[in-house]
Amino acid sequence: MKRLILAVAASLIAVAAFAQGTAAPASSATMRIGVINVERLVQESALGKEAFNRVKKLNDQKKDEADKLSKELRDMEQKLADQGSALADDKREALQKTYQEKAIAFKRFQDDANRDLETAQKKELGELEKRVFPIINQVGKERGFTLIFNKFQSGLVFADDSVDITDDVLKVFNTTVAVPATKPAAGAANSAAKPPAGVATKPAGAPPAPTKKP
Numbered sequence: 001m002k003r004l005i006l007a008v009a010a011s012l013i014a015v016a017a018f019a020q021g022t023a024a025p026a027s028s029a030t031m032r033i034g035v036i037n038v039e040r041l042v043q044e045s046a047l048g049k050e051a052f053n054r055v056k057k058l059n060d061q062k063k064d065e066a067d068k069l070s071k072e073l074r075d076m077e078q079k080l081a082d083q084g085s086a087l088a089d090d091k092r093e094a095l096q097k098t099y100q101e102k103a104i105a106f107k108r109f110q111d112d113a114n115r116d117l118e119t120a121q122k123k124e125l126g127e128l129e130k131r132v133f134p135i136i137n138q139v140g141k142e143r144g145f146t147l148i149f150n151k152f153q154s155g156l157v158f159a160d161d162s163v164d165i166t167d168d169v170l171k172v173f174n175t176t177v178a179v180p181a182t183k184p185a186a187g188a189a190n191s192a193a194k195p196p197a198g199v200a201t202k203p204a205g206a207p208p209a210p211t212k213k214p
Helices: 002-028 038-044 046-086 089-142 166-176
Strands: 034-035 147-151
Touching: 038 046, 038 089, 038 166, 046 089, 089 166
Parallel strands: 034 147
Antiparallel strands: none
């Protein structure tokens, strides 16, 4: 029994020595970690600004349409309030029916507009990512980084400014990746802003349905 215990002890010592020997190179290696502010790349790069402007243009178009539809509904509501009691029952009911139909159509327009804007944002950001990630990889390899994190979307709570490589990536990105000469149409329903985040605004809400007057 004593011999067996000694043999097991010797085996454990040998395993521990092997583990220490293999772990030493990793512990002595220098690991360089960098972070990058992707939001700044979107806002400050030439391609990012172009993408932002395309989404903003689509947003402005949708908002103008929404304002026009909303005004039509308000005008109809005012007409019902001012003239409803003087109208014949059939005319008043027809006007109320038209109002309700327009209100439903406006709500559908809101939903479609918000969906189009979300699709536009995702498409633009997706295209931007395809162009910028190779630059991030290039800068990371050239500067010998082991890991590069997205500064605000990786669970990171603190990073010293000295490890932020956003400026370096921006410089390379803006000098090596050209802005397309021909800009794609921004208003297509199925074409491509937390806009870039923050561009899209919902169209004005429809006014409440008027109260039917006797």
